[in-house]
Amino acid sequence: MAQRMKIKDIGGEFELIERINRGIKLFSKDVIFGIGDDAAVLKHDKKDYMLLTTDMLVENDHFSLKFSTPMQIGMKAVEQNVSDIAAMGGIPKFAVISLALPHDIDIGFVDGLYKGINKKAKEYEISIVGGNITHSREIVINIALIGLVEKKFLALRSGAEIGDLIFCSGDVGKSTAGLELLRHNLKGKSIKPHLEPKSRLDLARKLVKIGINSMIDVSDGVASEVNHICEQSKVGAVIYADKILISKNTIIDSKKLKKDAVDFALYGGEDFELVFTANKNKLKQLIKFDVSVIGEIVNKKNGIKLIKNNKKIKIESGFDHFIRIKV
Numbered sequence: 001m002a003q004r005m006k007i008k009d010i011g012g013e014f015e016l017i018e019r020i021n022r023g024i025k026l027f028s029k030d031v032i033f034g035i036g037d038d039a040a041v042l043k044h045d046k047k048d049y050m051l052l053t054t055d056m057l058v059e060n061d062h063f064s065l066k067f068s069t070p071m072q073i074g075m076k077a078v079e080q081n082v083s084d085i086a087a088m089g090g091i092p093k094f095a096v097i098s099l100a101l102p103h104d105i106d107i108g109f110v111d112g113l114y115k116g117i118n119k120k121a122k123e124y125e126i127s128i129v130g131g132n133i134t135h136s137r138e139i140v141i142n143i144a145l146i147g148l149v150e151k152k153f154l155a156l157r158s159g160a161e162i163g164d165l166i167f168c169s170g171d172v173g174k175s176t177a178g179l180e181l182l183r184h185n186l187k188g189k190s191i192k193p194h195l196e197p198k199s200r201l202d203l204a205r206k207l208v209k210i211g212i213n214s215m216i217d218v219s220d221g222v223a224s225e226v227n228h229i230c231e232q233s234k235v236g237a238v239i240y241a242d243k244i245l246i247s248k249n250t251i252i253d254s255k256k257l258k259k260d261a262v263d264f265a266l267y268g269g270e271d272f273e274l275v276f277t278a279n280k281n282k283l284k285q286l287i288k289f290d291v292s293v294i295g296e297i298v299n300k301k302n303g304i305k306l307i308k309n310n311k312k313i314k315i316e317s318g319f320d321h322f323i324r325i326k327v
Contacts, residue, residue, distance in 0.1 A: 036232060037157050038087040038217060039147065049154055051147035053084040059139040067182045070109045072195045073141065074116025080219065081145040082124055083199035083272040087217040088156070089208035090149030092126050092201075097143050100136035113141070124201065153208040155215040155276070160233035164213055164277035166295040167286060169200050171247040172222055173254070173261050176268025180257050188253035197272045203289060204274055210285050215276035223266040223306070223315050225275040226295070230304050239295040239315060241266075241308035262308065266315075 007016055021035045032041040032049060039053035055077075057063055063073050078095075085092045097117065101110070121128055126145070149155075178194025181187065199217070207215070214233060216225045222244060226237050246261045254261035265271075277297055278286060287293075306315045 033156065038084040039090070041088070041149075041154065041156075044148065048148045048150055049090075051085055051088050051090045051149055052144070053081055053147075054142060054144040055080045055084065056140060056142045064182075065139075068195055070112025071116035071119070074113040074118075075120050076116075076195070076197060077113075077141045077143050078117055078120035078124070078126070079197050079199050079272060080270070081143045082120070082126075082201055083217040083219065085145060085147035085149075086199050086201040086204035087215050087274060088147070088149055089153045089204060089215065090147040091205070092124050092145055092147045094146040095121070095126050095128050095143055097128060097131035097141070099131070099133045099142075100138075100140035101133065102137060102139070103135050105139070109139075153205075155204075155208050155212060157214055157216050157229050157232035159212075160214040160229050160235050160277040160297045161279070162235055162297055162299055163280065164297040165280055165283060165293050166226065166229075166237060166239065166297060167274075167276050167278065167291045168218070168222060168244060168294045169203055169274040169276075169289070169291045170271070171245045171250065172218055172271045172273055173244075173246050173265030173268055174250045175270040175272075176221075176264040177250045177253040177257070177259075177261065179268075179270075180259070180264075181253055184257060186253075186256055188256060189249040190253040194270065197270055199272050200274050203291075206289060207274070207276060207286070207291075210278075210282060212276045212278040212282070212286075215274055218269070218271045218273040218275055220269045221265070221267045222275060222294070224269075226315065227304060229275065229277065230297075230300075233297070234300055236298040236300045236302040237295055237304045237315075238298055238302075239304075239306045241306055243292060243294045245292045245294075266306070 030043040034040055039051040042050040044050040057077050082092050174190045174193040178190035181191055214229050216228055218225055226239060230237050241262050244265050246265055251261045304315045306313045
C-alpha cells in the first residue's frame with residue numbers, strides 16, 4: 001500500500017496553492033488576474049477593476065482567547081482583508097462574513113467580535129452585505145472583501161523590473177515579537193501591534209498615485225513577500241538585512257526572547273506593512289513617506305539573496321501555515 005502524501009511532503013502552503021491552481025479552469029473572460037496575487041482582479045467598468053479577496057482567522061492558530069479580546073479579533077479580521085486590497089492599490093467596499101462557532105459559545109463573544117468588525121467597517125466605509133453561520137469545535141472567522149481600483153493604479157506582484165529598488169513601509173518584525181512574548185508569558189510593547197495590527201491603506205493609495213511597479217503586503221514576513229514578487233515577476237533580488245527597519249521596541253522584546261529581531265522581520269508575519277518596488281527615479285518622491293529602501297531587483301539568474309553580517313545568504317521563505325518556521 002502506497003504511503004499517503006501529506007501537505008508538508010509537497011513543500012507546504014505555497015506548493016499546495018500551486019497544486020490546486022493547476023487544476024483550476026477559468027470560464028469567464030471577465031477575470032483579469034486570478035490566483036497568485038493579494039486579490040483577484042475582475043472586469044468592472046471603463047474606469048475601475050473589481051478586487052476580490054478572502055481571509056480566515058482560526059482559533060488557536062491565528063488567535064487565542066487567552067490573549068485577544070473578541071473586539072480585537074474582529075478588528076484584526078477586517079484589517080487583514082483591507083491589507084490585501086491595499087496591496088493591490090484599491091479601496092475596500094463590500095464584505096460578507098462567515099462564522100463557524102461552538103454551540104456553547106457565550107453570546108458576548110459574538111457581540112464583542114462584531115463590535116470590532118463594525119468599528120473597522122465604519123473606519124474604512126465598508127458595507128457588510130451578508131454572510132453565513134455554522135457550528136464547529138473551534139471559532140473560525142472568514143471575511144470575503146470586494147474592493148475597487150482605478151485601472152491606472154492597479155498594483156500587482158508581477159510588475160517588478162531589473163534595477164528597481166525594493167522598499168518596505170514602516171517597521172517589521174513587531175507582530176511576531178509580540179506573539180512570542182505572549183507565548184512565553186512575557187510583557188513588552190510589541191504585544192499591542194500583534195493584537196491590533198493596522199493595514200497601510202492610506203499609504204498604498206499614495207504610492208500607486210506616484211507610480212510603483214509591484215506591491216504586496218507583509219502578511220508572511222519580508223522574505224516570503226520578496227519571494228512572491230520575484231516569482232511572479234521572474235526576477236531575482238538582493239536584500240540588505242541592515243536596511244530593514246526594526247523598531248527599538250521590537251529589538252528590546254526580541255532580546256527578552258533571546259532571538260534576532262531581523263529573523264522576526266524576515267520570517268514572521270502579520271505586520272501588514274507593504275513591500276513594493278519602483279524605478280530609482282521615483283526615490284525622491286517615495287522617501288517622503290514612511291518607507292525604507294531594503295534592496296534591489298536583479299536578474300533572475302542571480303537568485304534571491306540576503307546580505308547579513310557581510311555574508312551573502314540564499315533567502316528562506318517566510319511564514320507557512322503548514323511548515324512552522326523556527327525564529
